[in-house]
Amino acid sequence: xxxxxxxxLNRLFDLLNKEFFESKLIQxxxxxxxxxKKNTLGTCSNNPVWLNKKNExxxxxxxxxxxxxxxxxxNEEIVATLLHxxxxxxxxxxxxxxxxxxxxxxxxxFKEEAEKRGLIISKDKTIGWSLxxxxxxxxxxxxxxxxxxxxxxxxxKSLLDLPKTTTTIYKYICPKCNLKxxxxxxxxxxCGDCKVPFQKRED
Numbered sequence: 400x401x402x403x404x405x406x407x408l409n410r411l412f413d414l415l416n417k418e419f420f421e422s423k424l425i426q427x428x429x430x431x432x433x434x435x436k437k438n439t440l441g442t443c444s445n446n447p448v449w450l451n452k453k454n455e456x457x458x459x460x461x462x463x464x465x466x467x468x469x470x471x472x473x474n475e476e477i478v479a480t481l482l483h484x485x486x487x488x489x490x491x492x493x494x495x496x497x498x499x500x501x502x503x504x505x506x507x508x509f510k511e512e513a514e515k516r517g518l519i520i521s522k523d524k525t526i527g528w529s530l531x532x533x534x535x536x537x538x539x540x541x542x543x544x545x546x547x548x549x550x551x552x553x554x555x556k557s558l559l560d561l562p563k564t565t566t567t568i569y570k571y572i573c574p575k576c577n578l579k580x581x582x583x584x585x586x587x588x589x590c591g592d593c594k595v596p597f598q599k600r601e602d
Contacts, residue, residue, distance in 0.1 A: 407550035434466035443487035467555030571597035
């Protein structure tokens with residue numbers, strides 16, 4: 400299942416690499432995993448994070464990650480995310496500083512490089528020039544790629560969007576010495592110093 404997804408993502412990477420980057424992008428390790436933040440569609444490492452065991456530095460690999468929760472989108476939207484991350488890879492390889500604020504805010508250099516390569520970029524007040532769509536001509540191009548729909552039949556259930564469970568905390572106070580304690584259960588306690596029962600408090 401996921402193997403088919405990864406095979407198709409790598410095939411799409413090769414096709415996009417040839418079309419928009421003259422096949423000059425270094426082949427990254429492409430993975431699918433759970434999103435680390437809400438609304439994170441994908442990420443690209445800004446340096447090689449997969450190291451060659453033989454210490455061959457020229458063969459170390461960058462990593463492109465797609466969030467499994469967002470594989471429920473259209474093929475066009477998935478390709479837009481992959482191409483977005485490939486722009487980051489291009490900028491990293493060519494020493495172009497395309498983000499700031501711990502790689503969150505996308506600057507105009509990212510927008511410029513992305514719009515040269517099949518994307519429409521618009522601005523978000525928090526993450527900058529990051530909102531991504533395919534240009535109409537790019538949509539027509541990827542139709543020729545004949546994407547395998549079965550590679551994207553599954554997506555990951557989001558754990559970040561599940562309602563958080565709350566634990567009730569019961570608070571008590573000794574009416575004599577004002578010692579305050581808390582407990583996750585309702586209990587009957589006696590103050591060891593004053594020898595009187597604790598009283599429940601509401602604050």
